[in-house]
Amino acid sequence: MKGSLEPILLTPLNLSQRPQKVRMDLEEGAAIVVTDAPNVRWLTGFTGTNGIVYLDHEQIVLITDRRYQDQGPEEVAEADSPTDVTIAQDPVKIISEICGTRTLIVDANAVTWGEKQRLAQAIRGEVTASKSPFQGVRAQKDTGEIQRIAQAARIADQALESVIPLLGQQLSEIDIAMHLDHKIRMCGASGSAYETIVASGKNSSFPHARPSGKIIEKGDIVVIDVGAVVDGYRSDMTRTFVIGGPTQEEEKYLGTVLAAQEEAISKLKPGVACKEIDKICRDRIEDEGWGESFIHGTGHGVGLEIHESPQISSRSEDNLLSGMIITIEPGIYFKGQCGVRWEDLFVITDDGAKRLSRSEKVPQV
Ligand code: ZN
Ligand code: ZN
Numbered sequence: 001m002k003g004s005l006e007p008i009l010l011t012p013l014n015l016s017q018r019p020q021k022v023r024m025d026l027e028e029g030a031a032i033v034v035t036d037a038p039n040v041r042w043l044t045g046f047t048g049t050n051g052i053v054y055l056d057h058e059q060i061v062l063i064t065d066r067r068y069q070d071q072g073p074e075e076v077a078e079a080d081s082p083t084d085v086t087i088a089q090d091p092v093k094i095i096s097e098i099c100g101t102r103t104l105i106v107d108a109n110a111v112t113w114g115e116k117q118r119l120a121q122a123i124r125g126e127v128t129a130s131k132s133p134f135q136g137v138r139a140q141k142d143t144g145e146i147q148r149i150a151q152a153a154r155i156a157d158q159a160l161e162s163v164i165p166l167l168g169q170q171l172s173e174i175d176i177a178m179h180l181d182h183k184i185r186m187c188g189a190s191g192s193a194y195e196t197i198v199a200s201g202k203n204s205s206f207p208h209a210r211p212s213g214k215i216i217e218k219g220d221i222v223v224i225d226v227g228a229v230v231d232g233y234r235s236d237m238t239r240t241f242v243i244g245g246p247t248q249e250e251e252k253y254l255g256t257v258l259a260a261q262e263e264a265i266s267k268l269k270p271g272v273a274c275k276e277i278d279k280i281c282r283d284r285i286e287d288e289g290w291g292e293s294f295i296h297g298t299g300h301g302v303g304l305e306i307h308e309s310p311q312i313s314s315r316s317e318d319n320l321l322s323g324m325i326i327t328i329e330p331g332i333y334f335k336g337q338c339g340v341r342w343e344d345l346f347v348i349t350d351d352g353a354k355r356l357s358r359s360e361k362v363p364q365v
Contacts, residue, residue: 031056036110045079135309140323152235159183193227193234237357238343260284268353
């Protein structure tokens with residue numbers, strides 16, 4: 001198909017060891033209930049919209065409804081997951097039957113108060129909450145996961161390359177965003193990793209601007225933040241352009257943010273504290289007097305979700321580990337004027353980091 005990438009044969013994901021990884025942190029006599037789609041998918045391979053996973057030291061059960069009676073077992077088998085699939089109208093009843101007197105752990109960030117109350121009434125043991133219990137085990141990706149994210153990054157590179165010639169053609173932000181989203185699908189991704197950001201002129205001063213009907217004009221700074229999804233796994237990248245080329249002042253913004261990003265990138269390796277990476281980046285921007293304009297963290301983990309562990313910010317308690325996939329994305333934003341951001345995606349290797357987003361950083365268009 002014209003415009004598509006050569007398809008890469010993705011190694012099938014092997015989820016056979018994931019329940020065991022969770023059990024390593026699970027106390028004897030405890031069970032965990034997983035209700036949110038990314039964690040259900042990570043643990044079992046099931047991609048449906050309605051699935052609850054029950055896991056204790058002996059068993060792992062996916063409870064879903066009849067719409068998924070074929071898809072559920074198929075996906076679980078394809079992913080080599082040891083999960084049993086149960087079709088039931090009332091998952092709480094099933095959980096109360098298999099849970100016995102175990103303590104049930106739920107994800108405080110995923111379960112509603114009402115669901116927690118229902119579980120507490122139905123089971124004999126206690127219900128306790130843990131905050132994002134899988135964030136640690138999910139942070140280090142395996143080969144199959146890294147391959148998918150790398151492919152998503154490649155697709156975003158390709159999509160971005162295809163819109164650069166359009167930037168000087170009096171099109172709107174929405175036009176460019178739609179073109180990016182279309183190209184991402186054409187290249188074999190299942191969709192965009194998040195709502196694509198195309199922010200021009202003053203709009204670029206909002207880090208999470210929504211594409212508008214504003215025409216991209218000569219002299220505008222344009223921030224494009226784009227990612228793709230391959231087999232559930234996401235990519236994330238930002239490039240900044242200036243239509244007609246940057247002024248001296250804009251060149252200084254672009255150069256400073258780039259220097260901050262490069263300094264942080266040069267320090268990426270296992271064992272380094274994420275807050276240290278944030279500090280390196282922030283110090284460089286503060287040195288220019290723009291510390292107040294760097295209004296977000298330096299980066300974040302990426303995987304089945306666009307924001308995952310680790311957090312790369314001044315308050316982060318995380319350390320980098322090999323297999324983590326992270327962004328480094330310093331930016332500065334001047335209200336009513338403009339913003340500049342460079343964002344790249346990396347996999348932490350045994351002795352450093354490998355860049356997955358490859359698009360060039362040539363701001364002049
Ligand atoms: Zn981004
Ligand atoms: Zn990001």
